[in-house]
Amino acid sequence: MASTPQTANYGAISATPVYVDDPQPAYSGSSVVAASPCSRCRRITSTGHSESTTSNFTRAEAELVPKFIAAQVSDEELRLISQKQGPGVAAYYEQQNELIAALLGVNQQHTDDVLEQQSEYRRLRQRQVDRAVRVSVAVNVLVVLAQLYAAVSSESLALFATMSEASMDLLSSIILLLASAAARRNDRFSLYPSGRYKLETIGVIVFAVLMGTFSVALLVESVIALVSADSMPNNLSLYDALCVIGALLAKVVLFWYCYTLREYNAAHVLMTDHRNDVVVNAFGLTMAVVGKHMMPWMDPLGSLIIALVILRSWVHEAWDQIKLIVGIRADPQLLQVLTFTALTHDARIEKVDRVVAYHSGAKLFVEVDIVMPPETPLVVLHDVAEALQEKYERMPGVGRCHVHVDYEVTHRPEHQNAAA
Template sequence: MPRSVNSARIDILPEPGIRHNTVSNGSSNSSPGSVMSTAGSAHDPLNLNSKIVSDLSPFSRKMRSFYKSQNEFIQACLDSMNHSEAAEAARQAQHAREDLKVRIASYGSLAANVVLFGLQLYTAISSKSLSLFATMADSLMDLLSGAALVYAGWVTRYRGDKSYKYPAGRRRTLGVGVVVFSTLMVGLSIELIIESVRGLTSKTHNQKVTAANIACISVALGVKLVMLGYCWMLKKHPEARVFATDHLNDLILNAFGLTMALLGTHVKWFIDPIGGLIVALFIMRSWASMAISQARLLIGASASTQLLNQLTYMAMVHDPRIQFVDTVRAYHVGEDVYVEIDIVMDENTPLYESHDVGESLQILVEKQPGVQRAHVHIDFDFQHPPEHHPKSQ
């Protein structure tokens, strides 16, 4: 058996008790559980297309979710092996459209954060509300982290003449920035907690939320709501997903902060510092969680099972001269993924042939979304210890 370190097995399973009908000669079948099928084509040598379930309506919600995920995985595998000029042109056009949408989301979100911070700063100073001061501090850090995110996207697209200083690119700029900002935000949250406790024990209470303050926060919430909807549609992209999470948190925090400030002004004074304390604790938890998540990616957490399965499939069907897929690894270096694939070929294969097979597989893998770098190792046997030994110290 070939060894498998952090490797994947392709699991494409039918629902127990459901018969999968083969559709041929262009005919259709609308019975429950029917699947679309084609004979093994040039880019579908394992005939995975026969496993696509075309009609999901008879199934329960849980099973519809299962088959939808499986259909998407199969389609991703088939698309990755379709090398026709039309398919390549379509992929490039789609990438250009998605890239433009993500840039609009990034710059639009940064502009929204600038507007929000300006309105929050005015509102916090004029109202003297601890709850609004807490949300203003969060808006400041959102602005800084958003600027770092836009910068990370910019240096990725336009590396410039000094790219030799960073041979693998600077995609990890975002992760490092998030960890730094999270540390600062946790420290700021502690200061806000201290101020809230001081407000609770103070004998003077002069916070006052006016109609102008409410109008400012309402405008900020409206802008954030629009940007949340736009970024949520692009959540499969890391940059847009981070901004969507940021907008959602801002909507919750600002609505809660404004409510507590109003209650502190018109009901009981101590509601406002309590609101500031709750907001500070929420901010601390949110940013600490984000820092831990980014740290895991920077350390080198394993890629998703679906990506490992897809990479295994690509290596299996890439070239008939590949006898075995020895090892498939994929691990994060920030948001992106590094891939290592070990394949086995006949020991009598000429060097130029094995080189071309390995290089073409590498190029194919590096075209996949989220893959920054791929390394393909070619061997003539798989019954030996792993080539790489992690350092123990």
């Protein structure tokens, strides 16, 4: 199956590409940080040469910015709306405020020092993600050893399920670590000129398949133990329980750390994994205790439930990653930000003809068609389009952008064989 990329075809749009009162949920500015225009954006002088300029306040921006500011809802107004019209209506206006904030920040002027600070911030966050992956590997080794001791010592099927799940977690961390290292290798003369960032998505899919296979095997073992007539209490001891509790606390700390980095794909997968481990370990220990002191059949029942939870979680995760690598469209709210960015990028852009944004793995591929006057010199067309491309590619989550320049919007749609 193939996903249709989200497309905005605005034709003769000149000043109103974004409808703030659209009842769709607004785009959160936390996911896409508004990028500043390139400080090297150029204009043609009377001598025919291009020179740098940082002033770029377009007519469309001058018309729209006051309307956006007037449409913002204050915190006090949000509180009154929540009381009179309900929290759902207030949440809509709060999301609209976030969209307006993202749009207002699109063309804020930044100095080179600020741009360097933003670049340094992204490098810092990436190092934190790499650290999260490495720490997860180290902690998972200790967790597997602790839970292996508890499972073998107690002979509890529920604890064996948590130990097996922890073993697969260790494998997942290693897969993500290798995929992340391979994705950072970007040799322009290699076989992969666009980069290897899709390896991370493929690694998650491979791991999800392994987890699904493991869950099915665990389901079979649990059913066999449940239907057997000689269910005996397990041998859970205090030391076994302490091992599981220690693993549980370690997973809580890792979940919190990865949660702070959840906008990155690898950290988001680890966050989901650690969250599931917290639930699984707590539930597995509870069922093992109940199985020993009250009802022996609760132990294999706990193993069965854990296997079902693991299977459901990773089937959902695999489907999400498959949609990314197939090319699912970007959020409509992000499309609004992208369109507004193009429209207000340069005063010489007359119209925004088309905006396409879709996933290529964890990152986005953006394609924008803009319209400029036919008499515009080639050097201006090049500099305006290149600056817009750089602006998009500085946005977090955007892997590649193509900007096409045209002089009219009456031609037939391009790329007729795109679905072939």
